[in-house]
Amino acid sequence: MSGPPRTDQQREAVRDPGRDVFLRAGAGTGKTTVLVDRFCSAAVDPDVGVERILAFTFTERAADQLRRRVRAELARRGSQATDPDEAEMMREAEEKTERAWISTIHGFCRRVLASHPTAAGIDPRFRVLDEPEADRLAERAFDAALDDLVSSGDPEALELAASNWRRSLLEMTRSAYDELRSQGRASPELPEPPAADTAARIAELVAAAEAAAGPCSEGRQTPKAIANLERIATAAQLDPGAEAAMELLEQLAGLKLDGGGQSFEADEGVAYKRALERARGAVAAVAMREAYQQLRKLVAAFGERYESLKGDRSALDFEDLQLEAVALLRGNDRLRERYREQFRHLMVDEFQDTNALQLSLVEALRGPDTRLFVVGDEFQSIYGFRHADVDVYRREHARFAEGGEPNGVALPLTGNFRSAPEIVAATNAMGSGLLPGFEPLAAGVSEPAPGTGDPVVELALVTEDRAGWEDGTVGLPLLPDDPSPAHKIAEARVLAARMRELAATGEDPAEMVVLLRAFTHVAAYERALSDAGLDPYVVGGRGFWSQQQIEDMRALLAVIANPLDDEALFGALASPAGGAVLPDTLWLLRRAAASPPREEGRKERANHVWPLLRDLLAEGAPTPGNGFADRAELIPDDERARLDGFTRIVGGLRSSGAEGGLESLVERAATAFGYDLATLVRDQGRERWANIRKLMRLAREFESREGPDLGAFVEYLGTRAASRDREAEAATRAEGHAGVRLMTVHAAKGLEFGIVAVPDLGRKLQLGWVSLRVEAGEERPDGTETARVGVQLGRLGRPSERLGDYEELKELAADRGAEEEARLVYVAATRAERRLLLSGTFNPKSLKKDPLARRPMAVQIIRTLLDGDPSTRVLDVPAASADAPAGRVDVRLIEPAPGIGAELTPSAAPVAAEPAPDASSPPLGRPDPPPALAGGLSYSALSGFERCGF
Numbered sequence: 001m002s003g004p005p006r007t008d009q010q011r012e013a014v015r016d017p018g019r020d021v022f023l024r025a026g027a028g029t030g031k032t033t034v035l036v037d038r039f040c041s042a043a044v045d046p047d048v049g050v051e052r053i054l055a056f057t058f059t060e061r062a063a064d065q066l067r068r069r070v071r072a073e074l075a076r077r078g079s080q081a082t083d084p085d086e087a088e089m090m091r092e093a094e095e096k097t098e099r100a101w102i103s104t105i106h107g108f109c110r111r112v113l114a115s116h117p118t119a120a121g122i123d124p125r126f127r128v129l130d131e132p133e134a135d136r137l138a139e140r141a142f143d144a145a146l147d148d149l150v151s152s153g154d155p156e157a158l159e160l161a162a163s164n165w166r167r168s169l170l171e172m173t174r175s176a177y178d179e180l181r182s183q184g185r186a187s188p189e190l191p192e193p194p195a196a197d198t199a200a201r202i203a204e205l206v207a208a209a210e211a212a213a214g215p216c217s218e219g220r221q222t223p224k225a226i227a228n229l230e231r232i233a234t235a236a237q238l239d240p241g242a243e244a245a246m247e248l249l250e251q252l253a254g255l256k257l258d259g260g261g262q263s264f265e266a267d268e269g270v271a272y273k274r275a276l277e278r279a280r281g282a283v284a285a286v287a288m289r290e291a292y293q294q295l296r297k298l299v300a301a302f303g304e305r306y307e308s309l310k311g312d313r314s315a316l317d318f319e320d321l322q323l324e325a326v327a328l329l330r331g332n333d334r335l336r337e338r339y340r341e342q343f344r345h346l347m348v349d350e351f352q353d354t355n356a357l358q359l360s361l362v363e364a365l366r367g368p369d370t371r372l373f374v375v376g377d378e379f380q381s382i383y384g385f386r387h388a389d390v391d392v393y394r395r396e397h398a399r400f401a402e403g404g405e406p407n408g409v410a411l412p413l414t415g416n417f418r419s420a421p422e423i424v425a426a427t428n429a430m431g432s433g434l435l436p437g438f439e440p441l442a443a444g445v446s447e448p449a450p451g452t453g454d455p456v457v458e459l460a461l462v463t464e465d466r467a468g469w470e471d472g473t474v475g476l477p478l479l480p481d482d483p484s485p486a487h488k489i490a491e492a493r494v495l496a497a498r499m500r501e502l503a504a505t506g507e508d509p510a511e512m513v514v515l516l517r518a519f520t521h522v523a524a525y526e527r528a529l530s531d532a533g534l535d536p537y538v539v540g541g542r543g544f545w546s547q548q549q550i551e552d553m554r555a556l557l558a559v560i561a562n563p564l565d566d567e568a569l570f571g572a573l574a575s576p577a578g579g580a581v582l583p584d585t586l587w588l589l590r591r592a593a594a595s596p597p598r599e600e601g602r603k604e605r606a607n608h609v610w611p612l613l614r615d616l617l618a619e620g621a622p623t624p625g626n627g628f629a630d631r632a633e634l635i636p637d638d639e640r641a642r643l644d645g646f647t648r649i650v651g652g653l654r655s656s657g658a659e660g661g662l663e664s665l666v667e668r669a670a671t672a673f674g675y676d677l678a679t680l681v682r683d684q685g686r687e688r689w690a691n692i693r694k695l696m697r698l699a700r701e702f703e704s705r706e707g708p709d710l711g712a713f714v715e716y717l718g719t720r721a722a723s724r725d726r727e728a729e730a731a732t733r734a735e736g737h738a739g740v741r742l743m744t745v746h747a748a749k750g751l752e753f754g755i756v757a758v759p760d761l762g763r764k765l766q767l768g769w770v771s772l773r774v775e776a777g778e779e780r781p782d783g784t785e786t787a788r789v790g791v792q793l794g795r796l797g798r799p800s801e802r803l804g805d806y807e808e809l810k811e812l813a814a815d816r817g818a819e820e821e822a823r824l825v826y827v828a829a830t831r832a833e834r835r836l837l838l839s840g841t842f843n844p845k846s847l848k849k850d851p852l853a854r855r856p857m858a859v860q861i862i863r864t865l866l867d868g869d870p871s872t873r874v875l876d877v878p879a880a881s882a883d884a885p886a887g888r889v890d891v892r893l894i895e896p897a898p899g900i901g902a903e904l905t906p907s908a909a910p911v912a913a914e915p916a917p918d919a920s921s922p923p924l925g926r927p928d929p930p931p932a933l934a935g936g937l938s939y940s941a942l943s944g945f946e947r948c949g950f
């Protein structure tokens with residue numbers, strides 16, 4: 001064996017290739033390293049060989065990395081071999097690695113389907129929809145399904161459609177559909193209406209009310225308390241035999257407690273509230289059964305419509321790849337046997353992020369002679385929002401550990417080789433405080449004992465004193481339109497200032513990363529780092545689709561497609577693409593387009609702006625009766641000229657339409673408005689223009705798939721901009737970039753970095769709110785299932801009701817969401833090798849409130865790690881277990897004070913080393929402004945820019 005000497009635990013994990021191994025191990029303990037070892041040994045085994053190993057990774061990037069690591073390991077083994085035959089074998093295996101079966105599960109499924117389309121019953125030329133495309137089709141399918149439902153004329157259907165928002169029905173339908181498909185159901189159906197024993201639930205409510213009456217009457221008799229006690233008394237009189245109809249539901253709704261003071265928060269009061277919720281859920285399930293049945297029809301109709309839209313395009317979405325591949329392998333004995341015979345080894349990395357459907361694929365591929373090797377860490381499961389199910393991992397682990405696999409063992413790895421011991425100590429302490437059942441890691445790397453040198457783990461806590469931070473004397477550089485509150489900006493500045501200090505002591509900014517849960521406040525971090533001279537670079541997420549030029553062009557194209565789209569019209573007019581019309585002018589336009597109120601005292605009615613613009617152009621003034629001519633006259637002449645130009649050009653482009661294709665239309669739109677020139681003269685103009693070139697290429701590709709439909713293309717751009725990339729590319733180092741990188745925690749999965757910052761720990765947890773929840777149940781002996789379902793449905797003119805198990809399922813989902821948030825922090829912190837910078841804002845008042853769960857992570861950390869005390873000090877962190885290291889955390893409390901904002905805002909001299917000049921792309925010079933901005937220079941004069949790399 002080569003590379004770093006393996007530990008006993010690591011050697012044990014790969015000792016016997018004849019065993020099935022479930023390796024449960026923490027962050028940085030060498031799971032992937034060991035998987036590579038096992039792969040390489042099998043690759044040079046004459047009975048196996050590279051082509052008979054199948055390895056699954058979680059992302060394409062991880063697959064590439066695994067392939068590289070395997071190749072490097074084989075090369076090392078080859079160079080150390082003394083026997084020339086052995087060396088030759090290593091070399092051959094290394095060569096074959098190029099074609100090895102190392103891929104994501106999706107990638108593998110695609111390969112299987114492409115090899116056997118006839119057997120799978122799919123079009124051999126099938127195409128895989130990317131996520132935004134699939135979203136768009138799904139939305140179309142939903143609208144068609146809703147139409148079907150409504151046009152049935154069934155009054156219940158009409159009531160459902162009328163009493164719930166379209167958006168809400170869409171979300172319910174899709175979330176249920178996706179969830180059920182991830183469990184392996186190819187044609188998802190909502191479960192039968194929840195069976196509800198209303199009599200039993202009412203009886204429970206009566207009992208709870210009787211029990212609560214006494215204890216709840218002990219508090220002060222305020223009017224609210226008296227009203228509550230009356231409700232409880234009424235509930236105690238309910239008849240469990242009452243018919244579960246709307247009247248009863250109505251009555252139960254009136255029994256909900258409203259405030260009333262402490263005495264209602266005690267156990268009996270809480271038990272009453274729970275019993276009332278359950279009774280309401282049960283009665284609603286019966287009384288609103290018909291509404292639920294309509295919802296089931298909607299989901300079924302959606303499924304059919306979606307299937308047929310995909311069918312028309314010979315398209316499969318990501319989930320189809322898995323569903324179809326599993327169906328193929330299950331249904332076709334010959335094929336299944338072939339794959340089972342082919343693969344002697346099946347390996348799965350990051351197993352904690354698989355779901356039931358993916359497990360069934362693994363099972364289908366696993367024959368009696370296929371050896372399984374799965375590795376994972378349940379505390380790093382962070383893909384619940386994509387239906388990863390950590391319970392699959394837990395169940396499988398338990399099966400291995402309890403001897404459920406005749407040939408299998410469950411093994412641990414406990415030494416962390418990635419992080420400095422003080423970091424291991426801190427992440428152990430966080431894990432123990434935040435993650436139920438957490439197992440601490442030992443330090444694999446030995447380093448100077450803690451206590452020598454500066455602490456390498458820091459925790460900066462910024463008080464959520466918004467007014468304090470906004471105070472002028474503090475000197476925080478706030479922008480008038482900043483979307484982030486002042487304390488978040490202060491936090492970003494604290495981090496940037498600290499990173500700058502580190503850079504000044506010789507740390508390389510390119511080794512620093514900022515890992516964020518979400519990009520909500522990314523602009524604040526970007527600005528703070530940029531002001532600190534640290535040249536930030538946002539990886540993924542804010543890529544191409546959120547570039548200003550793409551937004552501008554989308555607005556422009558949307559106006560060309562439909563000038564009555566006011567939002568797009570205003571966006572286009574305000575952008576440089578539409579002549580950068582001033583906000584005042586836009587306001588005047590809006591007011592001028594309004595029609596006068598028909599009655600005294602009523603408001604003006606807003607009209608579309610486009611007809612007014614057209615009139616201004618044709619008549620020089622609005623037609624009487626079409627808006628307020630006098631207001632339009634307030635628009636200054638030069639602005640009027642801009643509007644005039646804009647309207648003419650849009651008119652021209654509309655009349656020629658998409659002739660010559662969408663690509664050419666995008667180009668004409670960009671050039672006709674002079675946007676090309678306006679873009680090029682700006683800072684980094686060539687990069688900006690390259691984005692538009694890329695948009696043209698996308699327009700061409702779109703047209704080849706969907707035809708020259710401008711409206712559809714605009715819609716497509718909208719969904720792309722709104723959705724995140726499936727796999728945010730986390731370039732290990734953005735090419736040629738020497739500054740600090742910002743990325744999401746998800747994008748950093750499996751990677752490691754020298755200095756890691758995990759800020760924004762004060763954000764509210766995302767617990768995922770959906771109004772429909774389905775939960776797979778156990779299978780009954782007769783083959784039916786005990787699925788659970790809960791849904792919140794609106795009713796015309798009344799408050800919405802929660803049917804079935806909604807309350808319980810919602811709580812369950814919120815608990816899972818909270819656990820996943822804690823795991824995200826753990827994943828982020830365990831990426832650090834040498835230094836870890838934690839930070840967050842917190843509200844001092846929230847430190848005392850119970851319960852702890854679901855509070856922001858910063859609060860949870862203060863309460864568990866710091867014993868509730870956020871004050872500045874160096875905190876000793878004891879070892880979390882006998883073989884775990886001890887460490888220290890440098891805690892810093894930062895409150896607003898005069899001048900502190902200025903201290904945190906260093907002058908922006910770059911500290912990052914200048915990147916080496918690259919001959920192939922000379923540094924960007926600002927091009928000379930063209931002689932006439934307003935036209936005269938055609939796009940073709942700029943064709944030199946075509947040669948850009950995009």
Ligand SMILES: Nc1ncnc2c1ncn2[C@@H]1O[C@H](COP(=O)(O)OP(=O)(O)O)[C@@H](O)[C@H]1O
Nearest residue numbers: 004005006007027028029030031032033417418
């Ligand atoms: N026995 C070992 N000795 C020294 N370093 C190791 C050892 N095993 C793994 N490493 C290193 O520890 C880091 C984490 O390993 P990796 O396999 O990526 O862990 P995991 O997949 O468990 O997160 C890597 O940099 C790896 O090279």
Ligand SMILES: [Mg+2]
Nearest residue numbers: 031032349750
């Ligand atoms: Mg790994």
